[in-house]
Amino acid sequence: MKGERTNRKKKAAALVEICSVRLDQALYGIPITHILEIVGSVRPQPVPLAPAFVGGLIHYRGDVLTTVSLRQLLGLPPRQGSQDLLVLESSGGFFGLLVDAVGEVLTLCSDGHEPNPSTLDERSRALFAGAYKLENGLLVMLDPERLDPMRLGAAHAA
Amino acid sequence: MDELTREFLIESQEGLDRMERCLTDLEERPQDAELLAEIFRAVHTIKGTTGFLGFKRLEKLAHAGENLLGQLREGKLAADGTIITGLLQLLDGLRSILKTIDETEGSEGDGQDIELIAHMEELQSPERAAADQPAFAGAAAQSISAASPTAVADVAPPPPQALAAPVPEAAALPPQPAEVVPAPEPVPVPQSPVKAEAAVTKPRGVSAAESTLRVDVTLLNRMMNLVGELVLTRNQVLQATASHPDMTLLSRRLDMVTADLRESVMKARMQPVSNIFSKIPRMVRDLSQSLGHRVRLEMEGQDTELDKSLLEAIKDPLTHIVRNSMDHGIETPAVREAAGKDPEGTLKMRAAQEGSHVIIEVSDDGAGISVEKIRNKAIERGLITAARAATESERELLQLIFVPGFSTAAAVTNVSGRGVGMDVVRTNVERIGGKVEIDSHVGQGTMLRLRIPLTLAIIPALIVRSVNQSFALPQGALSELVHVPPAQADKLIEWLEGAPLYRLRGKLLPLVFLDRMLMPGAETKAAGERDRFIAVLDADGRRYGLVVDGLADPEEIVVKPLSAALKDIGIFSGATVLGNADLALILDPGAIAIRARVSMSAEETPEAGTAGEENSETAPALEYLLVEAAGRRAAVPLADVLRIEQIPVSRIEYVGSRPVLNFDGQLLPVEDAGGVLAAAEENPAAQIVVVVCREGNRHVGIAVSHVLDVAAGGDLFEAGASQRTGGVTLLDNRVTGVIGLGSVPPLPDEDVAPGAWEPIEEAVR
Numbered sequence: 043m044k045g046e047r048t049n050r051k052k053k054a055a056a057l058v059e060i061c062s063v064r065l066d067q068a069l070y071g072i073p074i075t076h077i078l079e080i081v082g083s084v085r086p087q088p089v090p091l092a093p094a095f096v097g098g099l100i101h102y103r104g105d106v107l108t109t110v111s112l113r114q115l116l117g118l119p120p121r122q123g124s125q126d127l128l129v130l131e132s133s134g135g136f137f138g139l140l141v142d143a144v145g146e147v148l149t150l151c152s153d154g155h156e157p158n159p160s161t162l163d164e165r166s167r168a169l170f171a172g173a174y175k176l177e178n179g180l181l182v183m184l185d186p187e188r189l190d191p192m193r194l195g196a197a198h199a200a
Numbered sequence: 201m202d203e204l205t206r207e208f209l210i211e212s213q214e215g216l217d218r219m220e221r222c223l224t225d226l227e228e229r230p231q232d233a234e235l236l237a238e239i240f241r242a243v244h245t246i247k248g249t250t251g252f253l254g255f256k257r258l259e260k261l262a263h264a265g266e267n268l269l270g271q272l273r274e275g276k277l278a279a280d281g282t283i284i285t286g287l288l289q290l291l292d293g294l295r296s297i298l299k300t301i302d303e304t305e306g307s308e309g310d311g312q313d314i315e316l317i318a319h320m321e322e323l324q325s326p327e328r329a330a331a332d333q334p335a336f337a338g339a340a341a342q343s344i345s346a347a348s349p350t351a352v353a354d355v356a357p358p359p360p361q362a363l364a365a366p367v368p369e370a371a372a373l374p375p376q377p378a379e380v381v382p383a384p385e386p387v388p389v390p391q392s393p394v395k396a397e398a399a400v401t402k403p404r405g406v407s408a409a410e411s412t413l414r415v416d417v418t419l420l421n422r423m424m425n426l427v428g429e430l431v432l433t434r435n436q437v438l439q440a441t442a443s444h445p446d447m448t449l450l451s452r453r454l455d456m457v458t459a460d461l462r463e464s465v466m467k468a469r470m471q472p473v474s475n476i477f478s479k480i481p482r483m484v485r486d487l488s489q490s491l492g493h494r495v496r497l498e499m500e501g502q503d504t505e506l507d508k509s510l511l512e513a514i515k516d517p518l519t520h521i522v523r524n525s526m527d528h529g530i531e532t533p534a535v536r537e538a539a540g541k542d543p544e545g546t547l548k549m550r551a552a553q554e555g556s557h558v559i560i561e562v563s564d565d566g567a568g569i570s571v572e573k574i575r576n577k578a579i580e581r582g583l584i585t586a587a588r589a590a591t592e593s594e595r596e597l598l599q600l601i602f603v604p605g606f607s608t609a610a611a612v613t614n615v616s617g618r619g620v621g622m623d624v625v626r627t628n629v630e631r632i633g634g635k636v637e638i639d640s641h642v643g644q645g646t647m648l649r650l651r652i653p654l655t656l657a658i659i660p661a662l663i664v665r666s667v668n669q670s671f672a673l674p675q676g677a678l679s680e681l682v683h684v685p686p687a688q689a690d691k692l693i694e695w696l697e698g699a700p701l702y703r704l705r706g707k708l709l710p711l712v713f714l715d716r717m718l719m720p721g722a723e724t725k726a727a728g729e730r731d732r733f734i735a736v737l738d739a740d741g742r743r744y745g746l747v748v749d750g751l752a753d754p755e756e757i758v759v760k761p762l763s764a765a766l767k768d769i770g771i772f773s774g775a776t777v778l779g780n781a782d783l784a785l786i787l788d789p790g791a792i793a794i795r796a797r798v799s800m801s802a803e804e805t806p807e808a809g810t811a812g813e814e815n816s817e818t819a820p821a822l823e824y825l826l827v828e829a830a831g832r833r834a835a836v837p838l839a840d841v842l843r844i845e846q847i848p849v850s851r852i853e854y855v856g857s858r859p860v861l862n863f864d865g866q867l868l869p870v871e872d873a874g875g876v877l878a879a880a881e882e883n884p885a886a887q888i889v890v891v892v893c894r895e896g897n898r899h900v901g902i903a904v905s906h907v908l909d910v911a912a913g914g915d916l917f918e919a920g921a922s923q924r925t926g927g928v929t930l931l932d933n934r935v936t937g938v939i940g941l942g943s944v945p946p947l948p949d950e951d952v953a954p955g956a957w958e959p960i961e962e963a964v965r
Contacts, residue, residue, distance in 0.1 A: 087783040090667060090718035091769045099766075099775055099783050103429070106775040106783060108763035137763065195765030 056152050060174070062145035062181060063128070065112055069181050070141070071148070071174065076130050076186040080144050083124040095194050097140040100127060108191045109138035112184075115169070115194070132190040139189060148181070150174050155183070168197070202306075208249050209302055210414075215242035216291055216298075217478065223287055224481035230279040239287070240269045246294060258297045261313045264320035265290040271324045286323045288482070289316060417508065420469050427462045428658070428758035434458045435779040466507070466658075473551045473560065474502035476515050480522055484547060487526040494533050494544040495526065501551035506558050510652055513632045514560070517625040521562045521648050522547070524622070529566030529646050539643065541565065557634075558654060563647035569640040571597050598638050602626040630790070633659065633676060661757045661776075663784060664735065665750035666714040670784040672757050672776055673735060673746070677789040680910070681751065682734040689732060693747075702734055702745050705910065709736065711745045712796040714787075717771070739789035744798040746789070755779060759786065771795060823912050824938070826931055827891060827904040829874025835929055835936045836902065840893045844907055850884040852877060852903075861890060861901055868892065870901040871939075877903050895941035902939060 060071040061080075086098030086109050097111030107129065113121060121142060128139040157172040171185040187193070219242040222235045229235065247262035265287070271277040279287075293316045300309040434454055441447035477499055488495045506514075530536075530545035537543045542565075550561045571594045578584050578600050584592070601622045625648075626636050633653045640646040653659065653676070661672040682702070684692050693711065694701045700711040711734065734745040757776040762785075766772065773788040824835035845861075852859050852870060859870040859877055870890060872878070880886040890901040911931045927938055 087785075088669065089766055089769070089772075089785065090669075091720075091771070092766055096765065099785075101777050101781065101783055105425070106760040106762070106777070108766055135763075191763055191765040195768060 057149050058152050060148050060150055060181065060183075061128070062148055063112070063126075063139075063141040064143045064145050065116070065118065065141060069145070069176075069179060070112070071181045071183050072128065072130070072139075072186065073183075074147060076132070078129040078131050078136065081127040081129065082144075084127045084140070085124055086127075086138075086140065093195060096191065097125075097138070100138050102129060102136075102138065105136070107136060107138045109140050110189055110191055110194065111140040113140070113142070115189075130186040130189070132186045134190045134192045137189075137191050139184075139186075148176075150176075150181075205253060205301070205306055208253060209298055212246050212249070212294075212298055215245055216295055218242055219291055220288075220482055221478045223284055223291070224485060226279050227281070227284050227485070233273070236269070236273045236279070240266070240273050243269055243290075243294075255297075255301065255308050257308045257311070257313065258294065258301075261290070261293055261297065261317060264317040265294070268320045268324045277324060283323055286319055288486075290320060415468070420465070420508075423465050424469065427458075427465045428760075430458050431462060431758065432777050432779070432781070436781055439779070467505075469507050469509075470505035471508050471511055472503050472505050473511065473558070476511060476518060477502050477549060477551070479515075480518075480549060483519065483522060484526065487523065491526060492532055493526065493530050495530055496544050496546050498546060498548045500549070504551040504553055504558055506652060507654065510632050510634075513628060514634075514650060514652060517628045517636075517650065518560070518562070520622070520625050522549075525562060525564040525566065525646065529564040529568075531567050535567075553654070558652045560650040560652065561647060563645060565645040568642040568644055568646055569598060569601065569638075570642050574598065574600050598640060601638065602636070633674070635676075658756055658758055660754060661786065662735070662754045663752035663778065664714075664733070664746075664748040664787075665752065666748045667718050670752065670778060670782055671714070671748075672755070672778075672784045672786045673737075674773075674786065674789065675754065677737045677739045678735055679738050680736045682736065682745070684732040684734060684747075686730055686732075693732075700747070704736065704745070709734075709743065709745045710796075710798055711747050712792060712798070713747045714792075715747075715749065717792065717796065737789045737793070739793050742790070742793035742798045744793055744796065746787075746792065757784075757786070822929070823910060824929060824931055824936070825891065825910055826908040826936065827889075827902070828906045828908050829876045829904040830879055832874065833908070833931075833934070833936055834874070834904075835931055835938045836891055836893060836941075837938065838910060840895065840941060842892045842894055842899065845890045845892060845901075846887055847890060848884065849877065849880040849886045849888050852888075859903070866899075868899055868901045870903050872903045874902075874904060876905050893941050900941055 059074045061074050061077055063070050063072065081100075081102070084100055086100050088098045089096055092098075095110050095115040097109040097114060100107045100109055109127065111125075113119075125140045125142060126144045128141065128144065130137055130139055154174045154176075155172055156175065158167050158170055162170070169184065169188055171183040171188070173183060174181040219239045222238045226232065226235045226239070243262050243265045247259055247266055250256075250259040250262060268277075268283070268286070268290075272279055272283070277283065293313055297308050297311075297313075300311075301307065437454060438451050441451045480499070481497055484495055484497045487493075525547055530547065531539070531541075533543035536545065546565050548561070548563045550559075550563075552559050574597050575589045578597070579586050579589050583600060583603060589597070602625070603623060629636050629650055629652070635651040637649040637651070638646065639649070660675040662675060662678060663670050664673050665671070682704070692702060694703070694708075700713065701708045702711055703709070730749065733748050733751050735748060736745050737743070755778060757778070759774045760776060761767075761774055762772060771788055771791045772785045773791075774786040776784050776786055778784050823838040825838050825841050826833060826835055828834075847861070852861055854860065855867075859872055861868040861870050868890075870877070876888055880888055889904050889907055891904060891907070892899055892901050927940065928935055929938055930936070
């Protein structure tokens with residue numbers, strides 16, 4: 043799906059806009075077309091007994107939003123302090139993604155995108171959608187469809 | 201499918217629904233011209249529009265029906281049972297074609313309706329008319345005499361002429377109402393009242409169409425969500441502006457408008473229960489014919505309103521219940537007569553609003569449910585042990601009919617008896633937060649009562665604290681709260697092989713620690729370290745105590761659904777945003793009970809124990825709230841107690857000489873015969889307890905110093921008399937005066953005339 047979109051963009055203009063998010067030192071990217079809103083410094087309400095990837099609940103415009111903690115999803119140790127929230131749209135509806143900090147929006151040329159390397163372990167391959175080669179490192183792409191708590195929940199159960 | 205066709209389908213469905221209602225009414229009032237006109241209009245509208253949209257099959261059938269209805273409307277035929285059955289078949293035929301159009305997106309299918317059309321024609325043939333002659337003449341004469349008495353003589357002749365018309369001709373030709381009756385003079389006379397009727401009813405229909413509007417349900421849902429959001433924002437604004445005097449007026453206004461808006465949106469979602477009740481007469485009619493029962497249907501409270509989604513949810517359960525009553529409940533006329541009952545059975549359906557619930561009762565005067573049969577069947581099926589079956593009360597045994605697959609029917613009929621049904625009824629009703637109660641007496645009949653919340657979106661809940669979070673506990677399942685102070689925790693909470701128990705009024709109540717359930721791995725603090733509260737819950741007959749760390753205020757919460765990933769946890773039924781903008785998960789008492797393996801047990805039902813002690817008593821002893829005021833004891837019937845409020849005495853205000861409490865904008869008259877207010881007057885910070893009670897349609901408060909206990913009262917008999925003495929009861933082996941709530945005068949009355957607070961010594965005569 044990601045590939046299709048990039049192809050389409052390529053025809054129009056070979057540039058894509060990607061919102062970068064930071065987790066410790068690593069840089070991840072999410073296409074801005076999937077981002078509804080960015081909310082700074084949130085404190086989600088924890089949900090007891092929830093699967094490990096659930097970051098808690100957030101009150102967002104009258105709805106109760108389930109959030110996915112990128113940290114918990116990638117198995118990183120928890121971090122003190124507030125987090126930033128990205129409200130994402132997937133085919134299943136809206137959900138939140140909790141990250142340490144939201145960085146700048148980068149305009150990248152789609153030529154710089156490469157698919158997941160074949161050596162990547164299966165769990166990461168299921169979450170990542172390739173990477174962009176930046177001057178000072180890699181920008182690992184995240185696909186909102188694959189981060190949807192419903193899909194993660196199904197995978198978690200299985 | 202284009203917009204026009206869709207609109208046509210909706211309109212036709214509505215028309216046919218109306219027609220169905222009218223047809224069942226028509227059976228009772230066959231001469232009612234207005235009903236006939238209404239039915240005619242429904243079919244006529246379909247015919248007219250189908251021609252335009254090109255649905256040939258539908259048009260043909262509607263045309264055949266219209267001809268028959270035309271005859272009826274003009275009074276040339278009388279609507280007897282056969283014709284009504286025929287019209288109901290027509291209705292089903294039209295419905296099935298409409299359904300095909302809906303499902304295939306615009307094709308009406310290749311089915312032929314020759315038989316049905318032929319039947320329509322047959323019904324209006326003179327031969328049938330001749331058979332119905334006496335009824336017809338009477339009907340025609342009556343309808344005319346109402347309009348113009350002088351016309352009666354003119355109308356009498358047509359029957360013989362109609363009879364004279366040759367039969368084969370009428371059957372061969374497409375029926376043409378104007379030609380069948382050769383006498384031209386009388387025709388205008390019977391027509392005139394009908395025409396006048398049509399002229400009167402038409403404008404009414406038009407005005408209804410102009411003043412109403414079809415709205416998409418999803419839009420209403422969205423509006424409801426937004427209003428919920430507005431309520432939350434209002435709560436926050438009110439909290440934030442409480443200290444600004446300039447804002448008071450503005451925030452009051454915001455408060456009022458929000459409340460009004462919320463009510464209006466909720467009202468927009470409301471529909472009268474007649475929407476589902478109206479399907480019942482047809483069902484009862486068909487079932488009584490196929491079963492050979494005679495049943496009279498009585499319906500009450502059809503204008504009671506309920507949220508649309510809830511109405512949809514109880515449609516199937518209600519159908520199941522009526523089917524059960526018709527098949528297993530009401531006996532055949534012969535059996536009824538042998539039992540000395542009216543051969544015609546009665547099925548009563550009643551809907552009424554009671555507080556924040558709508559009660560729907562379905563009762564029959566049939567055979568009732570034999571508790572013995574249930575007992576035997578349950579033992580046979582291994583649902584309960586013989587020993588337990590012997591000790592369980594009738595009420596509890598009756599509950600077994602809700603167990604999946606349970607049926608006492610000897611034979612499975614095509615109507616019911618397969619044992620699916622009652623469990624579906626209960627599951628469906630409980631899914632929407634309702635309750636099903638059953639009451640049955642052998643030989644007298646069965647009554648099923650559904651308690652449905654008014655709306656799904658907003659429910660009253662108690663906010664509790666555990667694992668440093670707030671959770672919402674729906675009030676519907678909550679029966680009482682017990683405080684366990686740290687010092688007494690070890691004594692009050694007892695353990696039996698790792699299972700915590702609490703002695704609630706002498707009976708053991710299984711306990712579930714919420715924190716242990718939510719944090720299974722973590723080491724939880726011993727019970728003795730802090731205050732604990734036990735919320736005594738009753739979820740689908742499972743009674744247990746949920747141990748929480750703290751209690752906050754009760755709140756009206758707006759229920760928000762959880763995403764699928766969180767729903768799978770199983771013990772949360774949703775989430776909500778509290779007044780302080782915090783989020784809280786809504787606990788599902790039933791699911792928690794199941795997870796903690798709390799079973800539906802006999803000992804845990806309050807009625808069981810007292811009945812065992814004094815088994816000659818059939819009526820369970822009344823429970824009382826034992827209160828103390830200024831050193832004296834008194835009792836309040838527990839059933840009348842709504843809630844108990846602890847407030848500083850300064851919150852009591854006075855209207856004239858009457859003490860009142862302004863409670864959430866509602867004025868509560870406070871009864872102070874115990875002298876609590878007077879005693880506490882010097883110290884405005886002193887805390888008093890107000891017991892809020894229900895008295896008829898109003899609420900009254902009773903000021904007391906403490907609430908002592910809840911206990912079952914024993915009846916007292918005056919020496920030498922066999923009459924139970926009112927006003928006193930035996931509590932904890934002490935004679936205690938009962939506060940008569942009825943003696944608290946309503947507010948506008950200035951004179952205070954209580955007298956319920958008699959000292960105990962005086963109460964014993």
